[in-house]
């Protein structure tokens with residue numbers, strides 16, 4: 297089945313290397329996906345602060361578009377995925393709300409959300425649909441010896457009833473399982489489930505920087521060669537702002553941060569230079585850099 | 588149904604002897620269905636009377652027994668031990684963001700103090716005193732039904748990611764308490780209350796980490812309440828904060844072209860005339876430009892963006 301690829305705003309803006317890497321990884325895996333060029337921003341929890349109902353209409357429109365094409369949605373951003381799951385669960389669990397949202401969707405766009413579409417993040421598609429064994433077969437360049445610190449992003453785990461599909465949201469191992477399948481070694485550290493602080497970057501930069509700096513420092517202390525995250529917002533905060541962490545921390549940490557699909561594509565044999573690794577503010581060194 | 592041997596790794600701290608905390612292991616035969624509170628009580632009563640912990644009702648009503656189980660705050664009277672065993676072990680710590688006084692007992696003063704900021708009592712209009720009590724319809728009460736269920740257990744305060752880096756932050760339970768009065772049909776200070784919690788260190792400083800709603804043992808679910816306060820502030824036209832301007836930035840870009848404009852929103856959030864704020868954006872902008880990572884200068888638009896404009900055009904109506 298072909299997936300409806302929901303890119304999210306970052307993969308079309310400040311994190312275009314995420315979209316490039318995703319397309320390369322999907323091609324190697326033989327997973328077909330078509331970019332949803334007519335889907336709107338998920339609202340990122342912010343449009344929801346303007347109007348919770350309006351944001352639901354906006355997202356129900358996205359689901360209706362995928363349903364019209366008979367496709368399931370694939371996200372490549374943990375925030376988009378979490379917001380989508382939260383909205384879809386509310387629509388599916390609350391018939392009165394669904395009726396209200398569909399009424400508005402019909403009035404404004406002439407569309408309707410039925411409740412058929414499945415919505416998954418790229419990494420959930422790999423685990424739940426593609427299959428971990430099949431993924432291992434596709435690995436041609438195992439990332440042996442590379443220590444990777446997974447950073448989940450809040451919307452993958454909290455609040456679990458609303459956003460999460462992890463088997464144990466308080467102690468998930470989905471990303472660790474995938475990292476192992478790619479031949480690399482997952483690193484455990486205290487901050488792996490914390491908030492990166494990106495949502496308050498514009499309201500309280502100091503707090504935001506401290507949250508990201510703590511996470512990067514934690515991963516570095518645990519001996520990671522790189523961090524990996526399925527959320528491009530976490531990536532932005534931990535990579536693009538890393539040179540400013542010295543302002544909130546005595547010892548400025550230094551650690552490259554990868555988008556999850558970049559790590560997958562590397563293990564599938566895509567050359568590093570085709571994955572936009574040079575676009576990151578903190579560049580790779582060592583094994584991965586030479587791939 | 589047989590009991591299982593479980594090791595409890597318990598945080599110990601004696602202010603008269605220790606400079607920092609340590610862990611002590613206790614082994615108990617745990618019965619199926621036994622609560623962690625019962626286990627901690629048995630450790631104290633049967634094995635080590637020096638262990639200090641707080642509890643009272645044992646029925647998730649008093650809010651005294653919050654502890655961190657395997658790193659996450661919870662009411663231990665509401666949590667079954669066998670659900671939390673990892674490799675034969677359960678780790679117990681005092682709740683976070685507060686100073687341990689002894690073992691699992693923390694100094695709750697900062698938590699109680701934070702409520703003073705929101706004047707947690709009803710302030711009805713003194714000039715319209717009714718003859719009997721002030722009535723509420725079920726619909727009016729429904730708005731505060733969730734936020735009135737808070738039992739002040741501080742589980743949310745313990746795990747809040749913002750409080751970890753900023754002790755000045757109002758905190759989830761306090762904002763939920765503010766909600767309880769902002770949305771109370773009998774209260775006459777709605778606008779002043781809204782203004783207060785939208786100031787610095789208030790609702791707009793919440794980073795949506797979701798810890799509070801995850802740990803909350805009641806229906807208070809602070810994050811959802813914080814979002815209701817934010818929506819109320821937007822509706823009331825309180826737009827003079829970076830948080831509100833951030834929302835407007837989304838309205839003005841997503842609402843027009845369907846996609847966020849990453850060049851516009853940061854500038855909108857710090858404020859068009861805030862020179863220092865604008866300059867603080869420059870370094871990251873230049874770093875990204877140097878890597879060819881800057882968002883496109885001509886913002887993208889989705890196909891069929893007219894539909895999105897139609898949805899946003901109905902916002903006022905949907906807000907009702």
Ligand code: SF4
Pocket residue numbers: 743746747748749750758759792793794795796797798799800809810813
């Ligand atoms: S969602 Fe907000 S209030 Fe709740 S724990 Fe996170 S930062 Fe604190």
Ligand code: SF4
Pocket residue numbers: 736737738739740741742743744759760763799802803804805807808809
């Ligand atoms: S909001 Fe929930 S977690 Fe926080 S103090 Fe109240 S009951 Fe406890």
